[in-house]
Structures are given as C-alpha cells and as structure tokens.
Amino acid sequence: MTENCSFATDHMEACGHRATHVIGHSVGRKDTQDKVTGHAKYTDDFSDNTMLHAALLTSPHAHARILSQDTARAFAAEGVRAVITGKDYPNKTGSPLADRHVLAIDRVRYAGEPVAIVVADSLAQAEAATKLIDIQYQPLPTIQSPKLSYYSNTPLLHPNLNPYVGDSAEVNPIPGTNIATHVPIRKGNPQAMWAVCDEIVECEVSFPQAHHAAMETHVVIAEVAPNGDIDITTSSQSPYSIPSLMQATFGIHPAKVRVHTPYVGGGFGGKSSPYIEPLAVAAALKVSGRKVKLRCTREQVMTCLPGHIGLEAKVRLGATRDGQFVAAHITYWFDGGAYADRGVIVTRAATQDCTGPYRIHHVHCDGFCMYTNHPPTTAYRGFGHPEQTLVIERAIEKLADKLSINPLELRRLNAIGPGDTTPTQARLTRSSIGDVQGCLVRLKQMLDWNGTATVKEGKTVIAKGIACVWKTSSTPQDASSGAIVRVNDDSTITVLSGVVEIGQGTKTVLAQMVAELFRIDIRHVNVVLEVDTKTHPEHWKTVASRSTLLAGNAVVRAAQDAIRQLKKTASFVLQCEADDIHIAGGYAYCADAHDTRAKIPIGALAKGFTFQDGHTVGEMAIGHGSYTIEHVTKLDPTTGKGVPGPEWTVAAQGVEIEYQKDTYSYRVRRAVSVVDCGKVLHPDLALGQIKGGMNMGLSLASREGYVYDDSGAVTNPQFRVYPIHRYGDHPTYDVAFLETPDLEAPWGLRGIGEHGLIGMPAALANALSNATGMEVNQMPMTPELLWRLQTNKGDGP
Amino acid sequence: MTKHEVTLHINGEDRTLVIRHADTLLDVLRLQCGLTGAKPGCENGDCGACTVIVNQLPYKSCIMLAIEATGHTIMTIEGLKHSPIQRAFAKCYAFQCGYCTPGFIMNAHAMLLHDTSIDEPTIQEWLESNICRCTSYEEIASAIRMAMSTMNANLPDNSKPNSPST
Numbered sequence: 001m002t003e004n005c006s007f008a009t010d011h012m013e014a015c016g017h018r019a020t021h022v023i024g025h026s027v028g029r030k031d032t033q034d035k036v037t038g039h040a041k042y043t044d045d046f047s048d049n050t051m052l053h054a055a056l057l058t059s060p061h062a063h064a065r066i067l068s069q070d071t072a073r074a075f076a077a078e079g080v081r082a083v084i085t086g087k088d089y090p091n092k093t094g095s096p097l098a099d100r101h102v103l104a105i106d107r108v109r110y111a112g113e114p115v116a117i118v119v120a121d122s123l124a125q126a127e128a129a130t131k132l133i134d135i136q137y138q139p140l141p142t143i144q145s146p147k148l149s150y151y152s153n154t155p156l157l158h159p160n161l162n163p164y165v166g167d168s169a170e171v172n173p174i175p176g177t178n179i180a181t182h183v184p185i186r187k188g189n190p191q192a193m194w195a196v197c198d199e200i201v202e203c204e205v206s207f208p209q210a211h212h213a214a215m216e217t218h219v220v221i222a223e224v225a226p227n228g229d230i231d232i233t234t235s236s237q238s239p240y241s242i243p244s245l246m247q248a249t250f251g252i253h254p255a256k257v258r259v260h261t262p263y264v265g266g267g268f269g270g271k272s273s274p275y276i277e278p279l280a281v282a283a284a285l286k287v288s289g290r291k292v293k294l295r296c297t298r299e300q301v302m303t304c305l306p307g308h309i310g311l312e313a314k315v316r317l318g319a320t321r322d323g324q325f326v327a328a329h330i331t332y333w334f335d336g337g338a339y340a341d342r343g344v345i346v347t348r349a350a351t352q353d354c355t356g357p358y359r360i361h362h363v364h365c366d367g368f369c370m371y372t373n374h375p376p377t378t379a380y381r382g383f384g385h386p387e388q389t390l391v392i393e394r395a396i397e398k399l400a401d402k403l404s405i406n407p408l409e410l411r412r413l414n415a416i417g418p419g420d421t422t423p424t425q426a427r428l429t430r431s432s433i434g435d436v437q438g439c440l441v442r443l444k445q446m447l448d449w450n451g452t453a454t455v456k457e458g459k460t461v462i463a464k465g466i467a468c469v470w471k472t473s474s475t476p477q478d479a480s481s482g483a484i485v486r487v488n489d490d491s492t493i494t495v496l497s498g499v500v501e502i503g504q505g506t507k508t509v510l511a512q513m514v515a516e517l518f519r520i521d522i523r524h525v526n527v528v529l530e531v532d533t534k535t536h537p538e539h540w541k542t543v544a545s546r547s548t549l550l551a552g553n554a555v556v557r558a559a560q561d562a563i564r565q566l567k568k569t570a571s572f573v574l575q576c577e578a579d580d581i582h583i584a585g586g587y588a589y590c591a592d593a594h595d596t597r598a599k600i601p602i603g604a605l606a607k608g609f610t611f612q613d614g615h616t617v618g619e620m621a622i623g624h625g626s627y628t629i630e631h632v633t634k635l636d637p638t639t640g641k642g643v644p645g646p647e648w649t650v651a652a653q654g655v656e657i658e659y660q661k662d663t664y665s666y667r668v669r670r671a672v673s674v675v676d677c678g679k680v681l682h683p684d685l686a687l688g689q690i691k692g693g694m695n696m697g698l699s700l701a702s703r704e705g706y707v708y709d710d711s712g713a714v715t716n717p718q719f720r721v722y723p724i725h726r727y728g729d730h731p732t733y734d735v736a737f738l739e740t741p742d743l744e745a746p747w748g749l750r751g752i753g754e755h756g757l758i759g760m761p762a763a764l765a766n767a768l769s770n771a772t773g774m775e776v777n778q779m780p781m782t783p784e785l786l787w788r789l790q791t792n793k794g795d796g797p
Numbered sequence: 798m799t800k801h802e803v804t805l806h807i808n809g810e811d812r813t814l815v816i817r818h819a820d821t822l823l824d825v826l827r828l829q830c831g832l833t834g835a836k837p838g839c840e841n842g843d844c845g846a847c848t849v850i851v852n853q854l855p856y857k858s859c860i861m862l863a864i865e866a867t868g869h870t871i872m873t874i875e876g877l878k879h880s881p882i883q884r885a886f887a888k889c890y891a892f893q894c895g896y897c898t899p900g901f902i903m904n905a906h907a908m909l910l911h912d913t914s915i916d917e918p919t920i921q922e923w924l925e926s927n928i929c930r931c932t933s934y935e936e937i938a939s940a941i942r943m944a945m946s947t948m949n950a951n952l953p954d955n956s957k958p959n960s961p962s963t
C-alpha cells in the first residue's frame with residue numbers, strides 16, 4: 001500500500017497506514033435494533049385513516065392505439081374519489097428523455113404501461129373500480145428483438161422523437177429510427193489491425209430483460225397542501241432528483257416539493273428512476289388536501305416499472321499468437337424497452353468500459369439502446385458492467401481455447417494497469433485503477449486453479465470459469481454530496497447526510513468515519529437514517545457504489561469543520577493554541593496538559609463554552625462539508641474520448657460447478673471473488689455487499705429473465721414463476737480483498753456495492769462452456785438452455 | 798360491503814376489530830393493528846416477508862384471511878423480544894435492507910421452537926419459503942446455527958424448548 005495517502009484534505013488520521021480504531025473494524029450496524037425488531041419503518045408502513053389509496057390500471061397490450069376510454073362507471077363506484085387518465089395530463093415525463101406521458105394518451109407501447117389511476121377511500125375499492133374502466137384498444141404490430149428493431153425500425157415506436165425534451169449530455173436519440181441512444185467508442189484503428197492478428201474470435205451474446213426483485217415494492221405517498229406545496233414520501237434511491245422532475249413534468253416549482261425517504265427495502269438500481277412518483281402526484285393533485293398512497297403490486301413492479309436491461313451483442317476479438325490482445329469490435333443492441341428512462345445511461349456505461357480491465361489499443365464499439373415493445377429499463381446493480389463483462393469474457397475464453405493458452409494466464413498477460421488507457425482513452429494511474437494482476441494471482445490460489453478448467457468423473461464434470469471485472473461510475477460531472485455534523489450537549493455527535501439507507505450500510509460507515517476523526521466510541525455517533533430533502537444536505541443519488549466516496553468525503557470535511565470549531569472554543573478556555581488542542585474520547589484538552597482537570601467534555605463546547613460567571617465564549621459547533629466529484633469529463637460524441645468516472649474498482653471472480661452430462665443440470669459448488677476495494681472500512685459490511693452481489697449475480701445468470709408472449713407481454717411476473725435464489729440455493733462464497741488506495745477517497749476506499757455481482761454471469765457462462773464444450777452465451781443458463789444448445793448442435797438426445 | 802366484528806389474539810392481547818371477510822391477516826395486522834413488522838413482498842404466498850406465527854407455526858399472513866385467524870394465537874415480530882434468533886441475526890449481519898427480516902426471523906423462530914437440533918436439509922425445508930435479495934443467505938445460515946447453539950447451551954440435556962425462549 002502506498003505511504004503518501006492524503007485524500008482531499010490533510011487530515012493525518014485519515015491515512016490508511018495509520019492505526020485506526022473504528023475504521024477497518026466491524027462495528028455493529030446503526031440500523032440493527034430497528035431491523036431485527038420489526039420497528040424499522042418503510043414507506044408503506046406509514047398510514048392513517050384519512051389516507052386515500054390509488055390503484056393503477058395498466059395496458060394488457062404490448063402495442064396498441066387507444067380508441068376510447070370510458071371512466072363513468074368507475075367514477076360512480078363506492079368510495080371512488082377520482083379517476084385519472086392520460087387526457088388529464090398532456091405533459092410528458094421521463095429522465096433523461098421525456099418520451100412518455102404520465103399516463104398513456106393515444107398509444108400504449110408495452111404491456112404494463114399505466115393508462116389510468118383510481119383514487120378511493122380504500123385500496124379494495126380503488127382496485128375494484130379499475131375493473132370498471134372501459135378502454136378500447138386497437139392492437140398494433142410489435143417489435144421484441146433490439147437487433148431487429150435496429151435493422152428494421154418497424155414498427156417505428158416514437159415517430160415524433162425529434163421534439164422530445166432530453167438532456168443531450170446523457171442521451172442521443174436518432175429521429176426516424178428506434179434508437180433511443182447511440183454511444184460510439186473509437187480508439188486506435190481496429191480496421192487496420194485485424195490483419196496483424198494471428199487469431200480472431202467472434203461471439204454473439206444475448207439475454208432477456210429481468211427483475212431487480214427488491215423485496216419492498218415501490219410505494220409513494222403524496223399530498224398536495226392548500227398552498228400548493230407537495231409532500232412526498234417514497235421508497236426511492238434518488239429523492240433529490242424528484243423536485244426537478246416535478247418541475248419538468250407538472251411545472252411545479254422545485255422549492256415547493258419536499259421528499260421524505262424512510263428505510264428502503266432494497267433498491268439494486270430499480271428505485272433510482274422516479275417512475276411512479278409522477279403518477280402518485282398526478283393522483284394527489286386531483287384530491288388535494290388528502291394523502292394518497294400508491295403501492296405497486298409485485299406484478300406491477302415486474303411489468304410496469306423499469307427492470308434490468310436486455311441485450312443482443314456481437315463481439316470480435318483479435319490477438320497475436322502469444323496472446324496479446326490487439327483489437328476489439330463490439331456492438332451492443334440493448335433492449336431498453338418502450339421508453340428510454342435510465343436504460344440509455346446503462347448503455348453508455350457498458351460501452352465506455354466495453355473491453356473489461358484489459359489493455360486493448362484498438363477498439364471500435366457501438367452501444368445502441370433500442371426501443372422495443374418490452375417494459376422500460378433502468379439501472380441494475382452493476383450498471384451495464386455485468387452485461388459488458390459477459391460479452392468480452394466469453395470472447396476471451398474462446399480465444400484462450402483457440403490459442404491453447406491457460407485462460408487465467410491470458411487474462412494476466414493482458415491485465416490493464418497504471419499508464420494504460422481505457423476504451424474512452426482515459427489514462428489510468430495507480431490511484432485510479434485497482435490491481436487486476438494482484439486479484440488474478442489471489443484468485444488462482446483461492447480457486448485452486450491449476451490451468452485445467454475441467455475434470456471429468458463419469459457423468460459428472462467439475463468445471464471452473466473465471467472473469468475479470470472493472471467498473472467506474474457514470475456520474476454526472478457535478479455529482480455532489482453535502483453533510484452536517486452536529487455536536488450535542490451530551491458529547492454525542494449527530495450526522496446528517498442525504499444518502500438513502502437501502503441496506504448497504506453506508507450510514508454506519510459514515511458514523512465510523514466521524515467516530516474515527518473525533519476519536520470517540522461509535523456508540524456516541526448518531527446518524528439520521530431517514531432522508532428529508534428539505535432539511536438534509538443534498539446527496540446526488542444512492543447509486544453507482546458512489547455513496548461512500550461522495551458522502552464520505554463530505555462527512556469527513558464536516559467532521560473536520562466541527563472539530564476545528566471545538567478547538568477554537570477550547571483554545572479560549574484552555575488558554576492554548578487551537579492547533580495544540582486534542583479532541584479525543586469526548587474531551588478537548590491541551591496537547592501538553594498533564595493536568596487531567598483541564599479536560600473539557602466536547603458537549604460543554606457545543607454551544608460555545610459558558611464560564612462559571614455566566615460569560616460565554618465561542619459559538620455553536622455545527623460542522624458542514626461537501627464534495628463534488630473530480631476529474632470526470634463528458635465523452636466526445638463521435639469518439640467517446642473522455643473520463644467517465646473517478647476511479648475503477650477491479651475484481652477477479654470465479655465459480656466451480658458440478659455438471660451432470662445426462663440431465664444437463666448443474667450445481668454451483670463455490671464462488672470466489674477477489675476485490676480490490678481500496679480499503680476495507682467495515683469487514684462484515686464489505687463481505688455482505690460482495691457476497692450478496694455474488695448471490696444475486698448467480699441467481700440472475702442461472703435462472704432469471706422475463707419470458708414474453710408473442711406480443712411482448714411479460715408472462716412470468718410472480719416469484720413462483722420467476723424463481724430467484726432462495727435459502728439453500730446458494731453455494732459457498734469465498735471473498736478476499738486487496739487494498740490499493742484511491743487517493744481521492746476517504747481512507748483510500750473504492751466503491752464495492754455492485755462488484756460482487758458483475759463477474760458472476762460471465763464466470764458461470766465460462767464454467768458451463770468449459771463443462772459442456774458448447775458456447776453458453778445466453779442467460780438464463782438453465783438446464784433447458786443447455787439441452788437446447790446441445791440439440792441444436794445436432795448430437796442432443 | 799359487509800363487515801364483521803372479530804376478536805384476534807395477537808402478541809398476548811385480545812384485539813377487537815371490524816373487518817371485511819376478504820381482508821387478509823396481513824392487511825389487518827398492518828392497517829388496523831399498526832403492526833407493520835410483517836411486510837407485503839408479493840401478496841401471493843411466494844416470498845415469506847409477511848410470515849407470522851400462528852399457534853407456534855409459521856404462516857404467510859398474505860394468504861390467510863383475518864377471519865380464519867380468530868380463536869388462534871398469533872405472534873408477530875413485535876411480540877418477539879430479545880430472542881436468540883434476533884440476537885443472532887444482529888451478530889451475523891443476517892440482514893441488509895431488513896425488509897425480509899421479520900419474516901425470516903419469525904419463520905426461523907418457529908422452526909427453533911419446534912426443534913433446536915436439526916440438520917441443514919431440514920433447515921432448508923423450513924426456510925426456503927422465504928426470499929432475501931440482499932444477503933447471500935450464508936449470513937442467515939450462520940445466524941440459525943448461532944441461535945441453535947445458544948438455545949442448546951441454555952437448555953438442560955436432551956430437552957427441547959416448548960415455549961418462546963424470550
């Protein structure tokens with residue numbers, strides 16, 4: 001580890017090489033008592049007798065013209081207060097591209113698209129009344145494959161793409177086509193280099209859209225006050241993005257919108273798009289003065305709300321005989337669904353990191369986010385990277401096979417490092433990229449990798465598969481976070497930050513940072529766990545594994561500010577220089593004080609210090625701090641040149657499976673991850689993030705994915721037919737961490753919230769390909785898929 | 798809409814409530830009793846987030862009518878205090894977002910009421926009715942083992958608990 005760790009500020013204790021007393025230790029989570037007693041309150045847990053309930057009516061058709069809507073019977077039904085349809089709100093909404101109506105007006109573009117809302121005294125009444133709404137549709141032809149959508153542009157789903165209002169830095173739609181965004185990457189000259197390659201491989205990879213499956217479904221409570229103020233409580237990862245969306249959608253001034261976010265029951269990206277907030281506000285505006293609750297059913301989350309993006313991709317990878325990668329040509333046709341939402345940014349994220357953590361000088365990549373008649377898509381844990389990783393890693397595995405080079409050694413040979421450039425030509429430094437080589441070396445030991453990927457024992461094949469992972473965030477150049485640190489009379493500290501506690505434990509980590517800087521017991525640091533956009537300083541979004549970097553730097557600065565204030569007040573009292581004051585154990589004292597009576601509890605300095613005679617010196621100790629992401633630049637629209645994120649966390653991952661040749665079934669025995677996390681701040685939380693991500697990744701890869709009917713409607717929107725991992729489905733998980741510090745981040749930390757997941761689909765696909773001798777390039781990797789692949793090969797059963 | 802007055806025995810108290818016949822136990826607990834520990838995750842019997850204990854057995858309260866619960870002893874997470882399984886969940890980091898946690902704890906608690914020396918396959922049989930999307934399940938498995946060993950350590954030899962060990 002480097003010795004000159006100095007992040008953002010000059011605070012010595014913050015350096016990784018100094019002994020820390022709270023950082024690096026597994027202190028209990030701050031939300032433990034709330035969560036093991038059932039006391040923790042999530043959005044749906046707030047209700048009262050006066051609250052009204054909203055129910056959504058969604059389209060049964062994947063693509064249809066709306067001929068007529070008759071709401072009279074629904075409106076007349078018992079308990080009904082309002083029935084809202086698209087005509088009530090001609091406004092468009094959506095971020096970064098306003099390409100949909102709040103409720104469909106003349107056309108629906110996916111089965112599940114909201115068409116009406118009923119507000120009633122009880123949920124049962126609202127739901128019953130939705131069935132009385134009569135809507136006549138004329139079904140239209142649909143398009144399901146993103147690649148076909150690209151080549152045919154028929155049906156053209158958004159003929160009026162041109163006037164849609166969008167953020168041109170985030171989305172690049174092409175009018176007259178079904179392309180919601182196009183992201184080009186041009187590095188070097190691949191065209192000229194194919195001739196130099198001794199071996200070239202090509203693969204096609206595909207998978208359908210999928211579901212985040214946060215256990216809490218999306219819930220919003222909205223109320224419009226008589227003065228027009230709007231109060232929203234929502235299970236969101238992005239509460240601070242809601243006021244501006246309300247302005248864009250309804251023309252409501254952002255200052256009039258207040259958003260509360262209590263505990264959130266998992267997000268995984270699915271709660272980063274404010275998708276149902278406009279619907280809840282549309283309903284609340286019709287019954288102003290009353291709270292309206294809109295809670296999605298599981299089926300609605302799976303059919304109506306944005307899910308995990310689907311993909312069809314093609315990759316061509318060339319190398320020299322000795323295994324040096326030379327050139328890559330990659331095309332992604334992402335299945336973004338009927339509306340752009342965040343799927344277009346996922347597309348950019350995948351494209352900008354398309355090569356994975358490998359040194360490739362010549363890269364041609366096109367990322368297309370395609371409109372189809374499937375549900376829209378948004379961020380999903382990994383944000384384009386599990387997708388990008390599966391594509392490139394399948395090509396690498398195939399190349400290793402062709403070149404007869406040990407797949408792990410081939411990856412080591414090409415591992416990216418400081419001095420190399422990424423596909424967007426960002427030059428890496430020892431700080432901005434973790435240690436890929438080191439991760440592979442460690443993985444080799446942990447996976448007992450001896451160069452052969454398979455061992456056959458009768459009808460059973462034991463196979464291994466590996467993948468390397470990298471990820472940077474796709475944060476805007478001004479992504480910021482603010483924090484407030486208050487010193488209380490009883491010498492405890494209170495921390496305020498706009499990070500949402502979605503389960504990742506960031507607020508516990510922020511408390512650790514404050515405890516470390518105050519040299520105080522973590523039990524004396526309180527964090528406010530809910531978020532209120534009116535009173536908490538803004539935090540960009542709780543996404544992209546960026547919360548500990550952004551909020552961490554802000555909290556560190558706020559704590560240092562509070563400490564500075566305490567020292568100043570103490571210096572008047574103790575009659576010594578502020579610089580000579582120490583703050584530790586809840587006391588302020590002079591550095592050279594031998595006299596322990598000269599220790600002042602910091603609580604006695606919280607509002608200035610009052611002497612016995614009543615006169616007071618100093619002022620209230622309230623520290624504030626903020627941090628805005630650094631070094632990030634926009635990507636050039638024609639070459640993609642630019643710096644997409646502040647640093648890349650890297651990892652090497654592997655799985656070992658047991659495959660039964662006669663039944664095509666398999667079991668994952670164990671899964672291994674080596675993650676360069678910069679610094680382990682909280683060992684158990686870090687482990688929980690990685691292992692949880694691995695479990696989600698294996699579940700996604702092995703058994704998850706929407707099954708559509710002929711028109712494009714999702715046919716499996718329930719957990720009994722969408723079989724995610726349950727207790728006992730999990731293999732053994734082994735995790736190790738390396739610590740190559742990011743010099744910009746507190747204690748050198750790197751984001752790790754998504755990385756456990758990223759390489760799992762690729763590692764599993766490689767293991768299965770090795771086990772079966774076929775190219776397993778699709779998800780979900782079910783026994784049925786393996787059987788089909790075998791059958792298509794011609795020697796199946 | 799016809800409503801009915803019923804008395805439910807919840808967490809040691811009798812609660813007299815006016816309900817619709819169609820109301821699920823989950824809705825009545827959450828909306829009428831203010832017991833929001835049991836959560837809706839699917840309202841279809843698929844996820845276990847709504848699990849409560851009825852007569853010492855775990856039930857998914859989203860697919861049980863409140864009216865069916867009359868005359869039975871209902872325990873929700875709010876009625877469980879300082880149990881070995883709660884302590885173990887805390888110690889083993891067996892939760893992250895916490896949304897599945899009350900359901901998992903109630904299911905596991907019912908299992909441990911039943912037997913504190915069971916093997917992995919049996920544990921799986923009990924717990925596979927619940928879904929956790931955040932953890933890797935290994936943390937929950939460790940919590941179960943830890944709770945089992947505390948309970949066994951506190952018991953005289955060869956005896957099994959027959960009441961909530963709180």
Ligand code: FES
Pocket residue numbers: 836837838839840841842843844845846847848857858859860
């Ligand atoms: S809510 Fe009852 S099982 Fe899911």
Ligand code: FES
Pocket residue numbers: 215265266503891892893894895896897898928929930931932
């Ligand atoms: S802790 Fe989030 S679902 Fe289990």
